Amino acid sequence: MSLLNKDLEQLQTASNFKFSATKVTDLGASEYTLVVIACDTSGSVSDYHDELEKMLKTILKSCQHSPRKENLMLRLTTFSDQLSETHGFKLLDQIKESDYDGVIQIGGMTALHAAGVDAVESATLYGRQLMGNEILANAIVFIITDGAENASGGITAGRINKAVKAAVTEETLESLTVVLVGVTRDDKNLGQYLETFKNDAGITQYIDIGTATPGKLAKLAQFVSHSISSTSQALGSGAPSKPIAFSV
């Protein structure tokens, strides 16, 4: 277990993905937006892994300056052949920027589907726990990838779809938004693949940032922060926030 997850509760999803989360008894607010960022760390991101790390730190800092920071919780995972949880659902004042130093550990393949199921199910299960303690919650999940699925051991995009539908049907989360971010390097085939994946997996929104230049990753950080802010502001309204447009 990562030291960053010390003092967190260990939980397990329906698909047996393990994750960590702040104990509900340690929470004081009446509502939270749960944010999950699942970041691809397969071999192909090695060209821009420093920029990816910087982007994650920017998102963290932005959330920590949000007027709604007391009502946000963030979970960060990375995926290549395996899934790895950098930290579980934590309050923002419990996360330091330095916790993200060296967070992008380059691996091999791309367990995209597993990352999707893990992210959605963890948000749903934790949301259920919060709801059981009369804490309102909604969730937004970001899956950032530059490649196609090739390492999830048989987990299909349909499993993600099923997890998304379950979250909606259960009504444990006020809303669930899943955003797929494609770093396609303007590869039309990959773009088409990810568009199809988005539909098969029941994902809310797909954005293609093309090539991962520092400028585009900075814009992506801004987009992610705005989306989180918008989702947080929608909490209590009973509805999801409107998707934020991304432009490069």
Added chain:
Amino acid sequence: MEIGSTHRVCQDYALTSPESYHQYPTAIICDGCSDSENVDVGARILAHIAMLSANVIPHSQPLVVGDFIIQQADRVIQMLGLDRTALDATLLIAVAQDTGRVTINMWGDGVAVIRSAGRTEIIHVNFPSGAPAYLSYGLSKSRTEGYANEFGLKRVVTIIRKYDTEQTPSVLERQDTEVFKPLAWTTCAPEYVLLASDGVNSFEDEHSVAIDYHQIVRELTAFKSLTGEFIRRRMNFFNRKMRKENNSHYDDLSIAGISFEQPRAETETAQLDGGVQPVAGCSSGMAGADGQICGDGPR
């Protein structure tokens, strides 16, 4: 706070302050009179001055407290160029002392709930005339006389006391005529103290049949935990349930409370937290209108 269906502006105001801001965690409710103008402003002024009073005057002297609050509030209202009828509001205050003792003072109508080890007390104050006697009436002899002539002098206090080990609560009802003086209680080492405006009396089901206030209070106090925003959490889910059951309320509802579940006490309306060290072992009691304590002792 929840605005009633017949109001366009919420005339209730709830305020709390934790130990980190003021010495004594305090919870306050003000419920403005619908027939007076600018009571939404007046209720806020009363509440904030009442908050100030918690740190300068012992709340075990309710007559002194009331006098201080209304005189200061009157000054502010006059500075704003508003009529003093803007201060026509009920005022409920709970102050936790560093001994773990909580003092509750009530001017006008409303509800206080005291939860201590093994028992829950609901203290319901009502004016059968339908017109609560506000603290602000004391600013003018003609107003107190006018009130007495029009509405009479009758205040009814109902105390519902239920022990966890018993099925049926005991109900005690008392009446008095000292309507311009506050009702006061002290209680020691409670788990929580909750104040609510008389909006608890205004709930109706989908067939417009009135829902008993102690049913509403039971729902409002079904806390899963007493930490952080415990009241807001409960209110959120209470609202969901009411909407689902097509229930409604025509009067504003506000709630404020102090909890002592942790070694540090939490205060909350819909917002803040606080801290105090509770002291074990004491009795709760009701003070007569002149401020004399008449305790009923622990069971």
